[in-house]
Amino acid sequence: MIKQIxxxxxxxxxxYGNTAAYANTVTLVPTPPPIDGxxxxxxxxxxxxxxxxxxxxxxxxxxxxTKLMTAYLVFDKLKKGELKLTDTVRISETARRMIGSRMYxxxxxxxxxxxxxxxxxVQSGNDASVALAEHIAGSEANxxxxxxxxxxxxxxxxxxxxxxxxxxxxxxYSTARDQAVMAQSLIKNFPDYYRWYSQKxxxxxxxTQQNRNTLLWRDESVDGMKTGYxxxxxxxxxxxxxxxxxxxxxxxxxTKSKAARISETQKMIDYGFRFFETYQIYRGNEPLQTAKVxxxxxxxxxxxxxxxLYVTIPRGQYSQLNAALQLPAQLTAPIAQHTVQGQLKILxxxxxxxxxxxxxxxxxxxxxxxxxxxxxxxxxFR
Numbered sequence: 613m614i615k616q617i618x619x620x621x622x623x624x625x626x627x628y629g630n631t632a633a634y635a636n637t638v639t640l641v642p643t644p645p646p647i648d649g650x651x652x653x654x655x656x657x658x659x660x661x662x663x664x665x666x667x668x669x670x671x672x673x674x675x676x677x678t679k680l681m682t683a684y685l686v687f688d689k690l691k692k693g694e695l696k697l698t699d700t701v702r703i704s705e706t707a708r709r710m711i712g713s714r715m716y717x718x719x720x721x722x723x724x725x726x727x728x729x730x731x732x733x734v735q736s737g738n739d740a741s742v743a744l745a746e747h748i749a750g751s752e753a754n755x756x757x758x759x760x761x762x763x764x765x766x767x768x769x770x771x772x773x774x775x776x777x778x779x780x781x782x783x784x785y786s787t788a789r790d791q792a793v794m795a796q797s798l799i800k801n802f803p804d805y806y807r808w809y810s811q812k813x814x815x816x817x818x819x820t821q822q823n824r825n826t827l828l829w830r831d832e833s834v835d836g837m838k839t840g841y842x843x844x845x846x847x848x849x850x851x852x853x854x855x856x857x858x859x860x861x862x863x864x865x866x867t868k869s870k871a872a873r874i875s876e877t878q879k880m881i882d883y884g885f886r887f888f889e890t891y892q893i894y895r896g897n898e899p900l901q902t903a904k905v906x907x908x909x910x911x912x913x914x915x916x917x918x919x920x921l922y923v924t925i926p927r928g929q930y931s932q933l934n935a936a937l938q939l940p941a942q943l944t945a946p947i948a949q950h951t952v953q954g955q956l957k958i959l960x961x962x963x964x965x966x967x968x969x970x971x972x973x974x975x976x977x978x979x980x981x982x983x984x985x986x987x988x989x990x991x992x993f994r
Contacts, residue, residue: 641887641926645879650846650866651788654880656890657796657852657859658922661965663884667788669770672865674786675840675848676713676736678778680794681759683733686725686744687802688762697726701747703739710738712779716819717743727816729805734814735821736839738777745776752776763790766797780842788863795837795850795861809836809852826874827851831881837861839873849873853881860884887926893933893958894921899973900956901937908945908976915939915953915970923958923965934959937970949975 644654644664651667662668689695700722708719715731717723717739725747731740745755752775759773771794774784786794799806812829813822824839833853840848846866853860862880867873894900899914925933939954947953954970 645883647864647876647880648867648872649864649876652862652864652876652880653788653792654884655792655796655861655863656884656888656922656924657799657861658890658892658920659924659966660796661924663860663888663924664880665788669787669789671770671785671787673780673784673842673845674771674778674791674865675842675845676778677786677791677794677838677840677848677850678773678776678784679732679736679741680791680798680838680850681762681773682741682745682755682776683729683805684794684798684802685748685755685758685762686729687798687805689748690725690805691802695725695748697724697729699725699747701725701728701743703743704746706752707739707743707746710742710777712738712777714738715740715816715821717816730808730811730814731816733808733838734811734823735816736824738779741776766793768793778840778842780844788865791850791863791865792861795852795863799836799852799859799861806836809838824870825849825851826870827853827877830874831878833885834881841870847873849877851877851881853885855885858885858890888924889927890922890924891930891933892920892922893935896920897973900970901939903939903943903953905947905976906942906944907978908947909978909980910976913943913947913953913976914973916973917956917968918950918971921956921958921966921968923960925960925965929960932961939970945976946978947972947976949973 651670653665653668654663703717703719703721705719713736715735715737728740728744731737742752745752749755749758755776756773763771768790771786771790774781813820827834833855834851836852837850847870848865851862862877864873864876867876894917896917896919898916900916902912902914905913936957950971952969953972956968956970957964958966
């Protein structure tokens, strides 16, 4: 049996977006603009809601977008202290001979990890990617296994890696949806290292190369992420932009030219910021509801969310938000901390926007035999 508690008060309201430009106006959201690409999507960074999408789960060649995962593993090693930016990497013949985009490292030279990171991110260097992969895992094949392990941990359910560069392979694939999750995970987990994605150029060995993400020059709200191209993949771009405190992630795959991937991305980003806004409606690890507990060493338990909860809605429609908390008719000890006890639904009008688990914020142990006996009698006669 389920009981439903409606009109739960929002505990925290923080508006994310350019409110000055659109304050107090109700926005009618038009049909998303047509996007010329094989697959694309636009996602709010905090709420993870999709604002527009086509073929988001279609298997595609990710090309150099692959290097987001390569960078993720490098950043993970840096964060854990298992790698330092000042560490040097000896360049192998395999790395030096890589085709495609290159940083132009020379065989048997020692190159700092920080230099290779910039060569991989800013210059999209395949040689830099392989050098880092070999340094971390001993071989690119071993590194690809680490990439697939991390993909599973991050929930990239439709992604498989065979190399660190994105060079074509029949069993190397991903989707627009997985790439959006990949980008979000990198920004969220490594904000200190994300800065390299906004770097416009990098010089190594007297060769200066510019970042291929030309939105960094065209739109000041864009602060990353990664371009990609192969004959099979077409021209691809993942971009992230922040206006006010609202961040969007766009993915466009399979466009026909460098110019097209930029223009189509710009259309998506402008659409998202113009017609939507994001709210933090609940904080994480704070009580949303106090519920009765039977047969426990405490009579009540506090229920809430482990993480902050965000929603993205059309501008001016905050008054239509509502929350419904669904709990069992009876909660009985023992209840372990952080175990799921119910569901919280966030609705916009009659539409369910989010549905997230409600957990016990603390444990309640089984009460004494006297407490259990009293509660047994109370339950019988309530």
